[in-house]
Amino acid sequence: MTALGTFAQVVLNGLLLGGIYALVAFGLSLIYGVSRVLNLTHGTFLMLAGILASGLYAWTGWNPFFIAAALVPAFFVLGGLFWGLFVRPNLTRPPLEVVIGSVLITVGLMMVIEDVSLFFAGPSLHSIPYRPPEVRLGPVAVGTARTWILACILVLTVALQLFLRRSYVGKGIRAITEDYAGALLSGVDVARLNVVCFGLGLALVAVAGVFYDMVFAIGPYMGFPLTVTAFTVIILGGIGSLVGSLLGGIILGLAETGTAYVLGAKWAPAISVVTLLLILVVRPQGLLGYRLTHE
């Protein structure tokens, strides 16, 4: 394989990895943008979805894309429940207690979900060994499953973006994200929109979980590192900006594969942390984000 071919392969793989990171982050972007709750359980829900999906796949053999679609309504409801049970009671407290409360609740919830998943599904790794028909661009492998996934992610991004820009609900969501006080003054129904965002957020996470399961493997404890990745992506891209999250995810994916190529594989995981710290220090609102009026 020529040097150009190798380079192209590395870039392409970076894009594909980044696309998955972006999908993981979309849900968090919605949730965090609207509620500003430091939700540490995000990745854990992805793990839950992945485990359910692989179980469903093993049991029914359905096409995983179909399974993803099937999980969407279930996780939408779960998102609403999550908000109602764990987030809403906390919001009316003084700010210090909100932070303490959300850390305690999300850490505790993470432990519960992990332990219960461990108990029922076992500690083994789950994966969906599904191979759609192959796609090659000349000498370059486009990782079949990952190509379809990337295509889906692009479609989802466009759909979400349209939703946020054109629909009434979407505009309300953007209003809250941009300027909470202003949105309240304008009469936006914050509570209802929170429910929608959490529902959508978890639904997106479920889809991400199924895709993740197809490309990598899921164990009960990989939720938390993924949460960290998701936060990195949305901070990088800018909170509240969906395109920003896509961009952030892709940059992160490219940075990882690029670093592995140039510096060696062992520094690849470090690049996401370094990127995050750099962005936080140099441009905290992220690439495309809004300057926050309240912290």
Place this chain on the structure above:
Amino acid sequence: MGAGAALAALAILPTLSSTYLATVVYQLFLFFIVAQSFDLVAGYMGYVNLGHYVFFGVGAYAFCIALVGNAPLVLAFAGAGLAALACALLLSYPLFRLRGDYFAFATLALLILFQILATNLEGLTGGSNGISLPPGYHLYAAYYLALAVAAACLVVVRGLMRLRIGLAFLGIREDEQAAEIFGVPLLAHKVLGLGVSGAFAGVAGGIQAWTLSYIDPPTVFGMDVALVPIAMALFGGSGTAAGPLVGVVALGLLEQGLWSRLRYLHVAVYGAILILVGLLMPGGIARSGPWRRLAALRAGAPAGSGRAATGGGA
């Protein structure tokens, strides 16, 4: 005084009890040092340093590197504290440009970064193989050392909060801009807080490494362990005088009770209790109604008079 009696009791405990009990209490001392030093910055200054355990890990590694390099024990412990202090000072400048959630998240990311650094900088840290110390059983010496450091930590934190520095911390927590207007040198105070908090955590890390006689990156930087002391401080009541102590004792004993009785799902039960406290007593136990009433009764004031005996700027 009550504190003196408690100290005396803790001092004689190892001689009377099984090594099991001594080990458990010793671990609680270490948790307390980390939780209380965390709370200096989180509870009193308002900066939630989720990655506080980084200082613990840095201290552990510094201790091991020194000991393997044939440094005398005392120097190794001092080195642990100093390395963590240096780390805190270095990190202060970039970290304190951030606030609130961003600060919390950046510190969490630091934890991951340090684990990667510890794994990759093999020449210094032994990489993923970790560092192995000369074998030995040091429970009793470590117990008393940990007790001394824990007591010192408590004294230092309480002392700082009684001085004007303490008031400045509270001012930073409540309204940083106002504090600045009133002439509080913000960065100096933040650095002081983080430095003191880091140094204590570093020494605790060194002591832990000493008794484990082996550390590797996941053991001292891993997520399995890093959030536990923080959860304890929050659980007990961040920003209250008794909070971290209450949290460490409560969660520490809860954990012991759970794993010795429940074979399965004991982690889930532990997590459920965290959730319940987070929902019902989000200020932590020390701020909750029942605790205040109990404290008020002990202080002799009529219950519900509003004078909580637990101090600290709750």
Place this chain on the structure above:
Amino acid sequence: MRRHASGIVALVALFVAVGPAGAAEAPKEVLLGTTMSLTGTFSLSAEKWGKMTEVFEQVVNARGGVMLRDAGKKVPVKFIYYDDKSVPATAVQMYERLATVDNVHVLVGPDWSPIGNAASNVADKHQIPMLMANVLSPQIYARGYQWVFGTPMPGVEVWSDKYFDLLAQQRPAPKTVAFLYADQPFARDVPVPARRKAESLGMQVVAFESFPPELKDFSSLLLKVKPLNPDILYISAFEEGIITVLRQVRDLDLNPKNIHTVMTSGKVIKALGPDAELVTGELAWWYGMKTPKADLVDEILRKSGVDLREYIWTMSRLISYMIMLDAVEKAGGLDRTKIRDALRTATFEMPIGPVKFERDGHAINPGYPTQVRKGDLVILAPPNLATAKFLYPSPAWRERK
């Protein structure tokens, strides 16, 4: 003196009341203490070991228990176990409890080097024989602890020896090997002696690359290896890494003549589906092998629902139980010093082969090479235990299915 008499009596009474119990009465059971990582990051390798331990207890007791020659009778076996949550500091507390509160006679386990490192201090201090499982870290055994031993998983020093021997017998024999390994304990330790073995057989090592365990994208690594066209691709990692690497090996169309992983387990097979076909690996033992006490292992695995395909570390733990009980029988009783001496000197006939501990406490047993065939595992060597012939070389990805 008389003034102090009551004080002395009181002290003696106190000592008798709370001090360590004397071993004067006849033993009525053998108490084994252990911890397992049932939760936490190490739990991925240890499912159902709690159940397996309980089943072990039942089955051994149903067969009569353990013979204590000095007491002249057979006594039942009892396990006291806790979940160490994969945290070394927690494990230390638990072993202290087992040693001083639960008063077990002997210790088995723990698994995994970080935990073993910490727990061995406790065993040595309290002078209780400890037979660790799945602990390979050489520094633990280099401590000079007289009371601490470790069962092999197989032994790291000879892990893939039989596999390379098998390769050397192929015509034409493979010439080049590429090693990829995860930078974590065990995964980085196996390739070192494996490399030596390969080179000693005349094979050339064209790549020896490490990667961080959490790496998601292996393209840069694999693209470095692909132009070298290695005959053998040797991957040393845990299952998650192996699954990810192998998927990308296929995506990037790397076609070595044989892919070998150090953990070709049922999980890997299930995750990869047909792509796992013809991948080779190693196991310490396999169903159908006619070795001593194989029937006991078979019964226990069946009744506890543990599938060796899924959990290849299981054997090491089971062997630690079996050897410890054997050592108790050889020692004739529950005297810890005699048990320790038995462990030090005897050879134990086990399903994985004869086990004899080196002077530093660890044992070296070989792994038996396996290959994935139609979604199941077959044993390739030695001839008297093999269940199928080694299929080599593997067809290229594009020529498959």
